[in-house]
Amino acid sequence: MRTQATYNTGTTTSCTHCGEICADGTINDGEHVFCCTGCASVYALLQEHDLCAYYQGDVPAGTSQQGVERDSTTYAILDDRSVSSRFIEYADARRFRVRFALPTIHCASCVWLLERLPHIQAGLISTEVDLQRKSITIDADPRVLTVRSIAELLRSLGYEPLIHVEGTEVSRLQQHKEATRRLYLRLGVAGFAMGNIMMFSIAQYLAHGAQSVVIDPVLMSVFTWLSIGLSIPVLTYSASPWLRSAWAALRQRTVNLDVPVALGITTLFVRSVVDMATGSGEGFLDSFAGLVFFLLIGRVFQQKAFDAVTFDRTVRSFFPLSVRRSTSHGDEVVAIDALNVADTIVIRNGEVIPADAVLMSPVGYVDYSFVTGESVPVECTHGALIYAGGKAVGAALQLTVTMPVSKSYLASLWERSSGRTSRDGYRQLSDRFGKWFVWSVLAVASIGFFAWLPDVSMAMNVFTAVVIIACPCALTLAAPITFGTGMGILGRMKMYAKNIGVLRTLATVRAVVFDKTGTLTSSQPTVAYHGEVLTRDQRDAIIAVASQSTHPMSRGLVAGSTPLQFAEHVVEIPGYGITGTAGGHQIAIGSESFIKLNGFNMDARLDTQSTLIAIDGVVVGEIVVEPSLRAGVPEMILDLRGRGMQCQVVTGDSQRDQALLSESFRDDEMTFRATPADKVAHLEQLRESAQVLMIGDGLNDMSAMAVADVSIAVTENTSTLAPASDMIIPATQVHRIGGLLRYAHALRGVVITAVWFTMAYNVAVITVALTGHLTPVITAIMMPLSSLLVIGISVGGAHVYARRLS
Amino acid sequence: MPLLVICSILVAGGFLLAFLVATRRGQYDDLGTPAVRMLFDDNEEN
Numbered sequence: 066m067r068t069q070a071t072y073n074t075g076t077t078t079s080c081t082h083c084g085e086i087c088a089d090g091t092i093n094d095g096e097h098v099f100c101c102t103g104c105a106s107v108y109a110l111l112q113e114h115d116l117c118a119y120y121q122g123d124v125p126a127g128t129s130q131q132g133v134e135r136d137s138t139t140y141a142i143l144d145d146r147s148v149s150s151r152f153i154e155y156a157d158a159r160r161f162r163v164r165f166a167l168p169t170i171h172c173a174s175c176v177w178l179l180e181r182l183p184h185i186q187a188g189l190i191s192t193e194v195d196l197q198r199k200s201i202t203i204d205a206d207p208r209v210l211t212v213r214s215i216a217e218l219l220r221s222l223g224y225e226p227l228i229h230v231e232g233t234e235v236s237r238l239q240q241h242k243e244a245t246r247r248l249y250l251r252l253g254v255a256g257f258a259m260g261n262i263m264m265f266s267i268a269q270y271l272a273h274g275a276q277s278v279v280i281d282p283v284l285m286s287v288f289t290w291l292s293i294g295l296s297i298p299v300l301t302y303s304a305s306p307w308l309r310s311a312w313a314a315l316r317q318r319t320v321n322l323d324v325p326v327a328l329g330i331t332t333l334f335v336r337s338v339v340d341m342a343t344g345s346g347e348g349f350l351d352s353f354a355g356l357v358f359f360l361l362i363g364r365v366f367q368q369k370a371f372d373a374v375t376f377d378r379t380v381r382s383f384f385p386l387s388v389r390r391s392t393s394h395g396d397e398v399v400a401i402d403a404l405n406v407a408d409t410i411v412i413r414n415g416e417v418i419p420a421d422a423v424l425m426s427p428v429g430y431v432d433y434s435f436v437t438g439e440s441v442p443v444e445c446t447h448g449a450l451i452y453a454g455g456k457a458v459g460a461a462l463q464l465t466v467t468m469p470v471s472k473s474y475l476a477s478l479w480e481r482s483s484g485r486t487s488r489d490g491y492r493q494l495s496d497r498f499g500k501w502f503v504w505s506v507l508a509v510a511s512i513g514f515f516a517w518l519p520d521v522s523m524a525m526n527v528f529t530a531v532v533i534i535a536c537p538c539a540l541t542l543a544a545p546i547t548f549g550t551g552m553g554i555l556g557r558m559k560m561y562a563k564n565i566g567v568l569r570t571l572a573t574v575r576a577v578v579f580d581k582t583g584t585l586t587s588s589q590p591t592v593a594y595h596g597e598v599l600t601r602d603q604r605d606a607i608i609a610v611a612s613q614s615t616h617p618m619s620r621g622l623v624a625g626s627t628p629l630q631f632a633e634h635v636v637e638i639p640g641y642g643i644t645g646t647a648g649g650h651q652i653a654i655g656s657e658s659f660i661k662l663n664g665f666n667m668d669a670r671l672d673t674q675s676t677l678i679a680i681d682g683v684v685v686g687e688i689v690v691e692p693s694l695r696a697g698v699p700e701m702i703l704d705l706r707g708r709g710m711q712c713q714v715v716t717g718d719s720q721r722d723q724a725l726l727s728e729s730f731r732d733d734e735m736t737f738r739a740t741p742a743d744k745v746a747h748l749e750q751l752r753e754s755a756q757v758l759m760i761g762d763g764l765n766d767m768s769a770m771a772v773a774d775v776s777i778a779v780t781e782n783t784s785t786l787a788p789a790s791d792m793i794i795p796a797t798q799v800h801r802i803g804g805l806l807r808y809a810h811a812l813r814g815v816v817i818t819a820v821w822f823t824m825a826y827n828v829a830v831i832t833v834a835l836t837g838h839l840t841p842v843i844t845a846i847m848m849p850l851s852s853l854l855v856i857g858i859s860v861g862g863a864h865v866y867a868r869r870l871s
Numbered sequence: 872m873p874l875l876v877i878c879s880i881l882v883a884g885g886f887l888l889a890f891l892v893a894t895r896r897g898q899y900d901d902l903g904t905p906a907v908r909m910l911f912d913d914n915e916e917n
Contacts, residue, residue: 173907173910173911176904176907176908177911180908193904194904195900195901195903195904196901196903196904196907197901197902197903197904198901242897242900245899245900246894246895246897246899246900249894249899250891250894250895253887253890253891253894254887254891257883257884257886257887257890260883261880261883283873284873284876287873287876287877288876291876291880
């Protein structure tokens with residue numbers, strides 16, 4: 066009889082701390098239920114300090130502590146001054162300020178708790194959380210606390226600080242902060258000038274328009290000089306990013322999109338000042354300040370989108386900062402860079418191996434999904450070569466380093482993949498457009514100039530009018546604002562794009578390549594039991610024995626439940642199986658040969674490749690890795706195909722999930738056992754015929770992602786890993802990829818509409834300008850009006866199509 | 872009249888200055904968290 070049993074039957078209750086569904090055998094203190102001891106201890110700590118208001122929000126605020134390894138030495142590296150100084154912003158004898166990235170910050174309760182830490186811990190002076198950037202700034206007393214003790218305190222509450230080679234470097238954060246502040250300062254100056262100049266201009270327009278209004282000439286000249294005075298900082302300070310960029314391009318004898326903008330800005334300014342100084346007109350300084358103001362607003366939009374997620378991570382970000390080195394006088398924690406060939410290191414469960422090494426322990430399990438894509442851990446025996454990038458699973462590994470960190474396999478893989486530069490297609494396109502725009506505007510303006518030539522002042526007027534009125538608004542404003550608004554809307558759905566160029570490229574994608582593990586299927590393989598129905602007693606006994614093993618299968622079996630019984634006489638033969646007694650049952654879990662060795666009866670029907678379970682001498686069933694597609698995947702692929710997309714799977718895994726995928730993919734669309742190099746070759750071949758989107762988990766297919774035209778990383782937890790990709794979406798949103806592509810396409814349509822609008826506008830206005838009929842008043846009204854219309858089309862369009870997305 | 876114009880500019884300039892100082896002191900560094908922070912009650916005795 067073969068039925069399927071799940072391990073968490075019984076009533077479902079959720080953990081008081083983290084809100085996760087608790088499996089059987091959770092911790093229950095009579096009043097509250099917890100999923101694991103970690104959650105219970107955090108709750109106890111908060112209760113002790115009367116901080117249970119933390120849980121008052123709508124959803125339980127805590128982060129699940131299941132599977133968190135409590136290892137006291139992880140932060141030992143922070144005792145090293147050269148390492149800890151990276152996190153210290155400021156220090157004197159009485160206080161120091163330290164800043165950590167805490168990826169698990171997610172809600173208002175997190176802010177509440179973390180900002181009350183000074184009540185819990187003596188020596189903490191103040192704490193300040195930045196919810197958006199998921200970071201905390203802590204002032205503490207150096208006589209009481211160290212950087213390490215603060216990091217350990219945060220971890221004990223479930224907020225584990227990121228300590229990576231390129232984790233949080235204070236200097237980089239500082240630079241970013243300075244850049245944002247400068248942007249706001251520029252915006253403030255431009256806004257101030259725009260508002261005030263406009264007030265003066267209105268008076269001047271009135272004086273010019275209606276003969277009945279007479280304004281004191283002294284007042285008029287005061288207005289003129291104040292306007293000029295106010296616009297000087299706008300030109301020299303607020304507009305400097307465009308002027309500098311254009312100047313840099315011109316010096317290299319090229320033209321980028323900033324050149325027409327800079328040309329427009331300077332011409333506008335120079336002609337206005339000349340007009341006003343000579344008294345031949347009122348100038349357009351209000352339009353000038355307004356243009357700079359709107360351009361800066363566009364920059365703020367972009368900046369906000371960038372802030373939502375940090376992408377600048379390299380493969381070294383995944384490497385640990387420190388490693389445990391065994392020496393003759395015990396273990397010590399050293400920085401990765403200090404590791405030498407022939408050093409002996411100890412890598413514990415879940416840690417990444419930083420350098421190629423030889424295994425010293427008798428047996429060990431290594432998860433190479435970073436490198437090859439294969440998600441099932443590899444069993445290695447004494448003397449085997451272990452490659453950098455592998456992750457230790459189960460028992461700790463003792464290794465002897467054979468290659469320095471920088472030369473290792475993974476590093477070389479990364480260096481190869483990062484060879485391709487300039488993927489920002491949007492920038493290239495806009496620069497091309499900029500070139501075209503500059504030359505045609507200059508050509509038209511020159512024609513106008515020569516046509517009017519005998520009349521030099523009129524010719525100058527026409528020339529500058531054409532340059533000023535021809536605004537490249539469509540590309541300087543339309544694309545950033547449309548895609549920027551779209552990025553913001555997607556960000557609210559936790560889909561983060563790296564820049565606006567990503568959405569533009571997504572709109573033209575014709576082929577989609579999926580990685581399997583972590584993308585189409587869950588990255589944590591679920592272990593399922595097939596066999597006879599077990600009694601509760603038997604199940605508890607199996608879990609008790611399995612919990613004694615570090616083998617990945619056993620860990621999968623135990624996952625989510627806490628052993629209620631104590632296993633005795635446990636014997637594990639690494640690589641074969643485990644036996645033991647619990648609750649009066651004798652349990653054996655292992656391969657066929659192991660079961661036979663222990664004198665159990667074999668059931669011939671069972672697949673002998675799998676791991677078997679025997680109770681009291683009888684084989685009752687097997688445990689298999691149960692693959693499952695993420696929710697909505699087949700529908701999503703059908704949707705993509707319906708839109709004429711080519712869909713393929715390229716995975717490093719074996720064929721074992723082929724049946725599962727064949728529902729959605731033809732045989733020739735699936736490639737198994739592909740090494741990273743194979744993936745790159747496959748994508749390069751595909752790119753010859755179509756724009757390719759690569760979707761993977763961003764870890765083991767980094768090089769393939771770099772080759773694709775655009776890439777999306779699917780992560781279980783968007784905050785902990787920001788892999789090298791153009792876009793990050795959470796695993797729960799995978800089914801929305803079809804909608805995402807459609808939205809990107811719609812946004813492109815919005816931009817094109819705005820571009821056509823601007824083209825039509827430019828043609829119409831330039832024609833008027835050439836005839837010499839364009840009065841300064843009309844120019845002044847038309848310029849901001851056209852910018853506002855473009856912004857309206859962009860923002861409106863992005864929102865209208867977003868409604869269809871959700 | 873021109874005197875009043877100068878005065879108005881000076882008043883506006885004062886606000887600009889206040890904005891610049893506030894920005895430099897980090898007033899606009901984090902626009903999200905304070906909105907959340909004000910939701911909590913200040914019922915702590917110490």
